[in-house]
Ligand SMILES: O=C(O)CCC(=O)C(=O)O
């Protein structure tokens with residue numbers, strides 16, 4: 001039994017199973033003892049891996065053989081994978097039933113098998129459940145003064161260019177005139193776009209109606225996050241660089257011009273609609289191609305924790321050449337395991353961005369974001385003049401890490417620099433000069449330190465790193 005949000009006691013998945021440590025305080029029997037033969041000697045992790053090979057019928061039947069295997073067999077991660085592999089779900093209209101298993105098997109809550117699992121002790125099974133229940137409140141409160149992301153009511157472009165382009169900040173009063181801010185809530189969007197399909201990570205065929213059902217009732221440790229770059233076309237929105245009639249929203253003026261606009265239709269994906277329930281969010285990453293970004297909260301609130309480009313972020317491991325990042329943990333696990341250490345790490349910045357506010361992500365900054373409430377956000381990536389050299393350097397020196405361009409664009413650096421040469425030759429010249437100076441300085445530093453390492457070979461120099469989220473390739477990339 002557990003407490004529901006409204007305080008009532010309800011029996012919920014996973015039917016009373018407990019962390020492994022509880023076994024040593026329990027005088028009753030241990031459900032694992034009924035396993036036979038080889039199954040008995042395999043650790044839970046391995047049993048789970050074996051179960052990943054089973055189809056839904058076999059998995060379900062295996063679950064009926066004993067209490068311990070039942071507990072393993074209802075692990076919803078297994079059923080999420082089964083759901084995602086099943087082509088049936090793509091075409092058929094199905095009902096989201098609160099759990100992946102119930103959805104695959106089309107079980108209403110009353111029809112789910114209930115098996116008392118109070119004598120099942122397993123960290124492998126309990127951990128995702130515990131992570132799906134953590135309270136996010138402690139993270140948003142008690143932010144040390146030194147870590148707090150600055151909050152500004154408004155900002156001019158001159159101030160941004162002079163003092164703020166390298167710092168995260170929250171603008172508290174710059175999107176309130178947007179029709180999108182004034183009229184969008186989950187409910188109003190659900191009315192207008194219920195039959196429209198948006199991409200939510202690996203799922204791009206659910207209608208918004210289904211996603212709303214999922215949002216309102218899921219128990220996932222890392223809830224599916226709606227992150228769609230084609231929302232403007234799907235919702236038939238007009239979006240402008242500056243304020244105008246008939247626009248859903250326009251760019252905040254303080255960031256100045258966006259130099260990727262010279263790429264026109266060939267610019268990489270740059271804007272996303274983001275919708276998700278409480279606990280959904282983005283694990284640590286840097287935004288693509290050394291771009292900067294703004295993220296506007298239309299509904300809900302988000303907790304942000306950020307680090308400067310050269311920081312080593314606790315729990316985040318970057319490969320030698322910066323091309324790969326491993327953050328093996330879910331957001332909840334990272335918060336439980338590493339947040340306290342991260343908070344003490346120099347350079348750490350934290351803040352809560354509320355509805356009606358916008359947060360600036362400077363080029364190259366690491367960030368993890370978690371939704372404290374279900375809600376809606378809009379984000380756009382851009383290239384301000386002050387980071388042109390970073391973007392040129394990324395496109396030129398890390399071509400294998402460049403992302404978001406159409407395949408037809410074979411030389412993003414060549415394209416960008418030639419377009420800049422046509423439209424803003426003096427900016428290109430200035431950007432290239434800065435690059436040459438940086439290169440000279442790096443060589444000098446290497447000579448004096450006796451270190452002949454290449455640029456970026458230390459995770460501390462992971463200035464240009466960005467990554468996609470691994471679902472659906474470029475299409476599924478999160479900024
Ligand atoms: O709202 C979020 O989950 C954060 C998205 C993100 O990473 C960004 O806007 O750069």
Ligand SMILES: [Fe+2]
Pocket residue numbers: 282285286287293361367478479
């Ligand atoms: Fe991002």
